[in-house]
Amino acid sequence: MILPVHIIGSPVLRKKAKNVDRKNDYLKKLIKDMKKTMLRADGIGLAAPQVGHSISLFIVNTLLLEKDYPDSANFERIFINAQITELSDELITVNEGCLSIPDISEDVKRSAKITVEYLDENFNPQKEKLEGIIAVIVQHEYDHIDGIMFTDRVAPVRRKFLKRKLINISKGKFEKRYKYILKKK
Secondary structure, eight states, rough: OOOOOOOOOOOGSSSOOOOOOOOOOHHHHHHHHHHHHHHHHHSSSEEEEGGGBSSSSEEEEOOOGGTGGGGTTEEEEEEEEEEEEEEOOEEEEEEEEEEEEEEEEEEEEEESSSOOOOEOOOOEEEEEEEEEHHHHHHHHHHHTTOOOOOOGGSHHHHHHHHHHHHHHTTOOOSSOSOOOOOOOO
């Protein structure tokens, strides 16, 4: 099932997500639905809070980036209860966008290399060292678990410039390309 994506202004996007405590049929269905939702919306990552579930779960699939970032080919992961345990001091700037903030993309500085520990969809512990665009994507999705939006990380001057646009987006003033939900009044 395609799930509606929560748009900036929705309270669930600002909550710190709770850890997932066990594997169950509901979680399997949610992961399947999140994959369908992300691909339908032409996304490369999607966190559970973006579809209204305040749990520590996000998915990444770099299929749409393979042309521009060949080193990202075939990267598809489910991250449950992820913890970024190392961040490099080396930073890279990438122009980011977000399904919860349609029609806006901005340059964001993030660590070029990270180490992330997580449970996969079978609840097997994993530890990976990631770099480049994949490290950036994982940091972006991980931020959603902490209630942080990518626009919180742009330069303060740019953030000020974006304020009006973000308010308009929260009111539904954006190009509708996928199923979405606005903040409940």
